[in-house]
Amino acid sequence: MARLITGQVFLHACMAGMRLASPLLALREGYSPAAVGVLLALYALTQVFLALPAGRYADRHGLKRPVAWSVGAATLGAGMAVAFPIFPVLCAGAMLTGGATGVAVIALQRHVGRAAQNPTQLKQVFSWLAIGPAVSNFLGPFAAGLVIDHAGFRWAFLLMAVFPLVCWWWMRDARELPPVEAPPGARRGKAWDLWRQPMFRRLMLVNWVLSSCWDVHTFVVPVLGHERGLSASVIGTILGGFAAAAALVRVLLPMLAARIHEWALITGAMVATALIFAVYPFMHTALPMAVCSMLLGVALGCVQPMVMSTLHQITPHHRHGEAVGMRMMTINASSVAMPMLFGAFGAVVGISAVFWTVAVAVGLGSRLAVGLRAGKTS
Numbered sequence: 001m002a003r004l005i006t007g008q009v010f011l012h013a014c015m016a017g018m019r020l021a022s023p024l025l026a027l028r029e030g031y032s033p034a035a036v037g038v039l040l041a042l043y044a045l046t047q048v049f050l051a052l053p054a055g056r057y058a059d060r061h062g063l064k065r066p067v068a069w070s071v072g073a074a075t076l077g078a079g080m081a082v083a084f085p086i087f088p089v090l091c092a093g094a095m096l097t098g099g100a101t102g103v104a105v106i107a108l109q110r111h112v113g114r115a116a117q118n119p120t121q122l123k124q125v126f127s128w129l130a131i132g133p134a135v136s137n138f139l140g141p142f143a144a145g146l147v148i149d150h151a152g153f154r155w156a157f158l159l160m161a162v163f164p165l166v167c168w169w170w171m172r173d174a175r176e177l178p179p180v181e182a183p184p185g186a187r188r189g190k191a192w193d194l195w196r197q198p199m200f201r202r203l204m205l206v207n208w209v210l211s212s213c214w215d216v217h218t219f220v221v222p223v224l225g226h227e228r229g230l231s232a233s234v235i236g237t238i239l240g241g242f243a244a245a246a247a248l249v250r251v252l253l254p255m256l257a258a259r260i261h262e263w264a265l266i267t268g269a270m271v272a273t274a275l276i277f278a279v280y281p282f283m284h285t286a287l288p289m290a291v292c293s294m295l296l297g298v299a300l301g302c303v304q305p306m307v308m309s310t311l312h313q314i315t316p317h318h319r320h321g322e323a324v325g326m327r328m329m330t331i332n333a334s335s336v337a338m339p340m341l342f343g344a345f346g347a348v349v350g351i352s353a354v355f356w357t358v359a360v361a362v363g364l365g366s367r368l369a370v371g372l373r374a375g376k377t378s
Helices: 002-028 033-063 064-083 089-114 120-150 153-171 190-197 198-227 232-259 261-281 286-301 303-314 316-347 352-373
Strands: none
Touching: 002 033, 002 064, 002 089, 002 120, 002 153, 033 064, 033 089, 033 316, 033 352, 064 089, 064 153, 089 120, 089 153, 089 303, 089 316, 120 153, 120 232, 120 303, 190 198, 190 316, 198 232, 198 261, 198 286, 198 303, 198 316, 198 352, 261 286, 261 303, 286 303, 303 316, 303 352, 316 352
């Protein structure tokens, strides 16, 4: 498990570092913020279209083959930027590194879910696995920024191209699990057939609501902080507290896995999120905003492992890759669309109204999470 998490950290760090270096280079070359926004959207947009094919590919071929393709694509994407650090190539690199990370994560999540022996282990392994992105979101941008300041953009892109190779070194000896055969008479069907299962629909809606909260918080807090007259470093610290709290709660979750039920933790997280979003606009100074940010990080940080554990219990074993791919497709589509939607909404009615709208939506959605209590059927 430690080798798999370490490999995930280095592959994800490649994308996270590219996501910092590419926009900075584009801005230095005189491209507009709108062009930079398109560049950043490409990291998530590719995953929207690759998620379902990647899930089916993982169902057929297991872990190492999808990871090998991902390592190759990520190395190519970052390596192209070393050779040709121009905007069109940066866009191609964004699609390659973003898509590669998504494909590898789907294969990895499917693999560790199958390796777990019972619901308690499911919660534990997904809690440990969720720590990886928190670490890589620090490692990638920190390393890229350090190299840019001391050696330039080409060397930063070169370092990012090396990270996926480190991932493969850690994961090359991973033991493949036996393939899962479909039950006799089972029809393969289409991935969208999963939506016919009521519990799957319920879980996907809950997951979409909560992942939207993550996106909205990341997007609107800088706007709210600017309205309050806070400096960029203070706003960054507030968002950093959110990330640190989310990582910390994921470290603690494996120790609590045997004592908690997925549906109860998800429901509690939704109620807490609704309350925090409701009071957030009333915080006018940095300290109370930071407290709200950290509390929100705790609430949202514990959700992903519980969602993944539930997902593996309510979907057929031979279609776990498809189910994971469907989840990734929906959350990445949300990451592309929700900032634009709430940005336009906030421009009309104000940022405070965005917080309150999200609070109402999450509060009402908590009823869906309660219904997950009866969902472990497969």
